[in-house]
Amino acid sequence: MSTMTNGATITVIATGKSYHTLRDWGLAIGNNNCIGTPVQETFYLDVPGADGFLDYSEALTGRPIFKQRPIEIILGGKMDRRIWNSFISSIRILLHGKRVRIVFDDFPGYYWEGRAEVTEFDRVREIGTFKLSIPQADPYGYSLNDNSTPNWLWNPFDFELGVIDDPIQITLTADSPTAACTIPHSAVPFVVSVVVSEIGETGLKMTVDGDDYLLQKGENRLAELLVGDSDLTLNFSGRGSLCVYFRRRVI
Structure with missing residues (x-):
């Protein structure tokens, strides 16, 4: 078993409670191919009389669109064989059918999200194994650090793939009625939320690539x-206060 893939942190989204498979349950990960390949949305047209x-x-989008990906984790450990059944029952109650967020120890800067299943429980004496899977996880891994705060989490930061994004907070006044911000490009596209x-009496307008958008109070996504x-450069004009939020992702 690889010591680099021996654990993961699982958060139940509904409760916000997190559990580490090794530290909290004594369960190690027994496979190294936990994160499956995302399924791409394709559309092929068969033209009569044409090859292929x-x-x-x-x-429509000019880029690949991904629908979902499988996450499969084989967990195993050693405990008194008389409590294995009750332990698996407690894990099913905690995770089966629930939306969860998973952070792997060897990929600490990103989380994977979807609805979990607990299956294939087996036991030989004190050694038990089972599969924790997300058959249709979101196709992307999302950065643990978004741009909403300058207080970055450095322990899970991925120094190979991670990007540090500063908070973007803008206030437009009579003295300063315009402002702009530029968000650096990304190999994996992501959506920005304003x-x-x-909002002042004159309202708030955003201009992107020559297109104008009237902003409403609250989230504009x-x-x-x-x-x-x-x-991507966002140009703002008018009166009011706003923040620009985004979270980078990987495939």
């Missing part, structure tokens, strides 16, 4: 606000 198929998979806390291969 026409591939329209990226026609949260407006205050638009599919067009996508950071991809190029930097």
Whole structure:
């Protein structure tokens, strides 16, 4: 068993409670291929009289679209064989059918999310194993650190894939009625959210690539606000206060 993949932190989203498979349950991960390949959405058109198929998979978005991915973890440990059944029952009650968030010890900067299943329990004397899986997990891994706070979590920071993004807080006044911010590009696209806390009498307008958007109080989340291969610049005008939020992701 690889010492690099011997544990994971599992958070039950509904309760916010977290458990480490090794420290809290004494269960080690026995497989190294826990994170499966994401399933890509494809659309092929069979044209009569033509060789092969026409591939329209990226026609609408200009980029690959992923639907889901499997997460499968084989967990095993040693305990008194008389309590294994009750232990597995408690794990099923805790996790089976619940939406969970998983952070692997050897991939600490990102979490994976979806609805969990507990299956394939087996025991030989004191040694027991079972599978904890998310058959249709979200296709992306999400950074534990978003740009909402300058107080970064350095222990789980991924120095190879991680990017430090500063908080973006903007206030527009009569003296300063315009402002702009630029979000650096990303190999894996992500959507930006603009949260407006205050709007003045003149309102708030955002301009992106020549298109204007009237902002409403609260969260403004638009599919067009996508950071991809190029930097995204948001231009604001009017009166009010807002924050720009986003979370980077990996495949």
